[in-house]
Amino acid sequence: MVSPAPHAPATPQYHQRVAAPKTADGVQIESRADEKVENPRLWRVLLHNDDFTTQEFVVWVLETVFNLPSAEAYAVMMHVHQAGVGVAGLFTRDVAETKAKATQQLAEQHEFPLLVTLEPDPEGGRA
Numbered sequence: 001m002v003s004p005a006p007h008a009p010a011t012p013q014y015h016q017r018v019a020a021p022k023t024a025d026g027v028q029i030e031s032r033a034d035e036k037v038e039n040p041r042l043w044r045v046l047l048h049n050d051d052f053t054t055q056e057f058v059v060w061v062l063e064t065v066f067n068l069p070s071a072e073a074y075a076v077m078m079h080v081h082q083a084g085v086g087v088a089g090l091f092t093r094d095v096a097e098t099k100a101k102a103t104q105q106l107a108e109q110h111e112f113p114l115l116v117t118l119e120p121d122p123e124g125g126r127a
Contacts, residue, residue, distance in 0.1 A: 038126060039126035040092045040093065040126065041092075041093070041120055041121065041124075041125070041126060042090045042091065042092065042120075042121040042125035042126060043090070043091060043092070043093050043096040043097075043118050043119065043120055043121060044087050044089075044090055044096070044118065044119050044120075045066070045087070045088045045089050045090075045091065045096050045099055045100050045103075045116065045117075045118060046085050046086065046087060046088065046116065046117045046118070046119060047061075047062075047076075047080045047085070047086055047088050047103075047114065047115075047116060048080070048084065048085050048114070048115035048116070048117065049080050049081055049083075049084045049085065050112075050113050050115065052112060052113055053107065053113065053114040054112070055077055055081065057107075057110060057112055057114070058077040058080065058114070059073045059074055059077050061088075061103050061106060061107075061114075062076055062077060062088060065099055065102050065106070066089045066099060068088075068089075076088060088103075088116075090121060090125060093118075096118050097118065100116045100117070100118055103116045104116050
């Protein structure tokens with residue numbers, strides 16, 4: 001038989017009491033409809049121009065990773081090429097991180113130094 005650990009963590013003590021939900025005949029009648037839940041903040045996935053990554057590769061990444069139609073992928077690539085940086089997409093943070101990581105891995109596999117960064121949407125966009 002195993003005895004309890006001598007230094008087992010104590011049960012956390014909460015300092016606020018939570019009211020029990022109102023029930024009638026065993027059915028909860030109190031709702032949380034009045035609580036507002038904000039949508040998560042959106043993040044921009046940015047592609048940065050460099051002198052080595054081909055335009056074709058950038059268009060391919062925008063089509064495959066970011067699911068952009070060919071014409072839009074080409075327009076984003078040209079903006080990145082001319083302005084130095086461009087937005088590949090606007091996503092929740094987890095999705096943006098996943099797409100940025102996938103893009104970075106593809107660039108490394110194809111031996112391109114494509115830089116991909118994230119920034120919060122300055123317009124305060126919410127999903």
